[in-house]
Amino acid sequence: EDKVVQSPLSLVVHEGDTVTLNCSYEVTNFRSLLWYKQEKKAPTFLFMLTSSGIEKKSGRLSSILDKKELFSILNITATQTGDSAVYLCAVKKSGGSNYKLTFGKGTLLTVNP
Amino acid sequence: EADIYQTPRYLVIGTGKKITLECSQTMGHDKMYWYQQDPGMELHLIHYSYGVNSTEKGDLSSESTVSRIRTEHFPLTLESARPSHTSQYLCATWEVGPQGWETQYFGPGTRLLVL
Numbered sequence: 001e002d003k004v005v006q007s008p009l010s011l012v013v014h015e016g017d018t019v020t021l022n023c024s025y026e027v028t029n030f031r032s033l034l035w036y037k038q039e040k041k042a043p044t045f046l047f048m049l050t051s052s053g054i055e056k057k058s059g060r061l062s063s064i065l066d067k068k069e070l071f072s073i074l075n076i077t078a079t080q081t082g083d084s085a086v087y088l089c090a091v092k093k094s095g096g097s098n099y100k101l102t103f104g105k106g107t108l109l110t111v112n113p
Numbered sequence: 114e115a116d117i118y119q120t121p122r123y124l125v126i127g128t129g130k131k132i133t134l135e136c137s138q139t140m141g142h143d144k145m146y147w148y149q150q151d152p153g154m155e156l157h158l159i160h161y162s163y164g165v166n167s168t169e170k171g172d173l174s175s176e177s178t179v180s181r182i183r184t185e186h187f188p189l190t191l192e193s194a195r196p197s198h199t200s201q202y203l204c205a206t207w208e209v210g211p212q213g214w215e216t217q218y219f220g221p222g223t224r225l226l227v228l
Contacts, residue, residue: 034216042220042222099163103155105155
């Protein structure tokens with residue numbers, strides 16, 4: 001059975017701190033890993049990673065994938081209260097007709113002023 | 114980004130009522146999905162469609178049904194709502210971009226409360 005495990009489940013930090021969120025996975029025929037940010041409503045897309053060792057960056061957020069060790073990390077530097085959200089990791093399998101994602105339970109990040 | 118619309122955004126309804134949650138998208142995406150998400154819990158895929166007249170059940174068993182008569186619309190119906198159906202329902206589409214880039218975009222969701 002495919003599994004996506006995120007840790008920690010919950011994290012509370014102060015503004016300005018740097019956080020690292022973890023996502024490990026066990027899937028057959030891995031294709032890509034996606035990170036989403038979910039505030040009160042729908043998840044919004046952050047990154048898609050397919051290759052090992054290549055960092056994706058967007059402002060204070062960055063992510064990297066390790067396909068050998070089957071995990072990814074999402075880093076947020078100089079956190080702000082607006083970063084408070086649930087961060088979801090999802091994995092897509094390869095295959096011509098496979099367009100589904102397996103989601104982890106998410107990490108709830110709370111950034112206090 | 115995909116433009117995905119869901120109505121209603123919030124619905125409070127009594128047990129036994131029939132309800133339809135609407136989802137529409139303007140990007141012409143073939144692949145559409147319905148997820149169910151309870152508060153603080155993970156997303157569970159309940160239905161998906163890879164095109165007109167194509168629908169499949171997802172990983173989580175659901176008493177709801179879906180239809181895909183037009184590319185733009187993917188409505189979800191509950192024939193007889195029960196309190197156990199109380200949840201957030203998220204509609205999504207799949208976009209494939211250049212060089213194999215692909216992702217799933219989500220609508221704003223419908224929060225359903227069945228009394």
